[in-house]
Amino acid sequence: MDIDLILKIGGSSISNKDLLTKALKSQSPDDIKEALAINTENIDRIASEIRELYTSGIKKMIILTGVGSPGHFVVLQHGIHKGNSGNINQHLGLVDAQVAVNRLRQALLEAFSKYMVPVVQLYASSIYESNKMRIIRGDTTNFERFIENGIIPVISGDVVPDLTMGYSVLSGDQIILDLVRKYSPPKVIFGSDVDGVFDDDPKSSTQANLISKIPYSQLPQVIDQVSSGDASGRMKGKLVEIGKLLELGQKEIILMNITRKGALLETVTSDSSNCTRFYSD
Numbered sequence: 001m002d003i004d005l006i007l008k009i010g011g012s013s014i015s016n017k018d019l020l021t022k023a024l025k026s027q028s029p030d031d032i033k034e035a036l037a038i039n040t041e042n043i044d045r046i047a048s049e050i051r052e053l054y055t056s057g058i059k060k061m062i063i064l065t066g067v068g069s070p071g072h073f074v075v076l077q078h079g080i081h082k083g084n085s086g087n088i089n090q091h092l093g094l095v096d097a098q099v100a101v102n103r104l105r106q107a108l109l110e111a112f113s114k115y116m117v118p119v120v121q122l123y124a125s126s127i128y129e130s131n132k133m134r135i136i137r138g139d140t141t142n143f144e145r146f147i148e149n150g151i152i153p154v155i156s157g158d159v160v161p162d163l164t165m166g167y168s169v170l171s172g173d174q175i176i177l178d179l180v181r182k183y184s185p186p187k188v189i190f191g192s193d194v195d196g197v198f199d200d201d202p203k204s205s206t207q208a209n210l211i212s213k214i215p216y217s218q219l220p221q222v223i224d225q226v227s228s229g230d231a232s233g234r235m236k237g238k239l240v241e242i243g244k245l246l247e248l249g250q251k252e253i254i255l256m257n258i259t260r261k262g263a264l265l266e267t268v269t270s271d272s273s274n275c276t277r278f279y280s281d
Contacts, residue, residue: 001144003060003185005053005268008176009046011066012193012234013258014039015104020069024076036070036100038107042259046191047111049264054117058268060147062179063119064172065108065156070100075169080159084166094159094167105156118151124158124170128178131163135174140182173241180250188250189267190238191258196276197222197235212273216246217281242278253278 011017016035023035050063075081078093105121112119128138143153155175162168180188200208214222223239242253256267256275266272 001147001183003062003147003183004058004187005061006064006176006179006183006185006188007050007061008064008172008188008190009066009108009258010190010192011068011072013046013191014043014066014108015068015070017069017072017234020072023069023073032073036073038068038070038104040107040111043107043111044114045261046258046264047108047115047117049258049262050112051115051117052265053268054152056265056269059150059152061152062143062147062183063152063154064176064179065105065154066172067101067157068104070104071097071157074100075159080167081169083162083164083168097159101156101158105154108154112154119154120146120151122153122155124155124175125160127155128158128170128175129161129163130165130168130170130174132165133162133168133170133174135170135178136163138178140179143179173237173244176241177244177248180245180248184249186252187268188245188253189264190242190253190255191264192238192255193257193259194235195257195260195274196255197226197239199225210274211276214276214278215281216243216279219243219246219278246278246280249280251280 016037019035023031074093074097078090080090080094080097109121122142128135130136146153157172158170159167160170194202195210197211198208199211202208219239223236226235245253254267254275254277257263267275
């Protein structure tokens with residue numbers, strides 16, 4: 001099936017992932033409350049711009065959303081990422097994780113409804129099975145059925161059955177790899193809270209310069225360059241993920257700031273340089 005676009009809305013753009021480590025260490029109720037807060041302002045803006053995409057004719061898309069700090073906090077707190085320990089408290093933590101992520105999903109769905117974007121929430125736990133956190137089975141037929149009927153599937157990372165671990169976290173990275181293998185869209189867009197890849201950390205250096213284009217052959221060098229100034233490992237993780245997509249033959253991948261007003265439509269419909277574009281050599 002031909003689709004126009006796979007869009008990943010990063011968790012950092014709709015929650016407070018920068019505060020996650022602090023909250024996990026302190027366990028302070030105030031820190032936890034702040035870390036788990038949902039950025040409804042960004043969610044509203046993103047939904048309105050997806051509406052612009054939809055009305056411009058880009059309707060055959062799949063949206064992948066990060067689980068942000070609400071999902072990551074509960075998963076790490078209860079050790080859910082380590083697999084089933086047989087401990088009832090961990091199982092109950094799994095319930096808490098679903099509650100936390102569903103709040104984020106609900107906020108997104110309400111924004112899509114507000115801007116009249118026809119979407120349907122799909123759950124990876126009902127689609128995929130993993131083995132050691134890698135997908136071994138998944139039926140994405142329903143993605144195609146909804147798209148054929150003019151509806152945009154929305155999916156996020158989830159806890160799924162795991163052949164070896166009992167259950168495990170299925171990341172958005174794994175899901176997007178599976179979707180690109182099956183659909184090879186013209187564009188894959190990673191929506192983040194930064195404009196793209198810089199030669200230094202743009203949040204701490206005013207001298208940082210945006211790298212607008214990166215061919216696959218230069219990606220290892222860029223990963224080494226950004227790793228030295230990427231304390232959280234987030235940018236390095238994104239670049240490794242993008243490298244895997246290029247290895248699959250994906251022609252164009254864009255990393256852009258989805259929190260910047262007007263950036264999404266600009267990035268999709270023009271050759272805007274206010275982002276980083278990755279391509280095969």
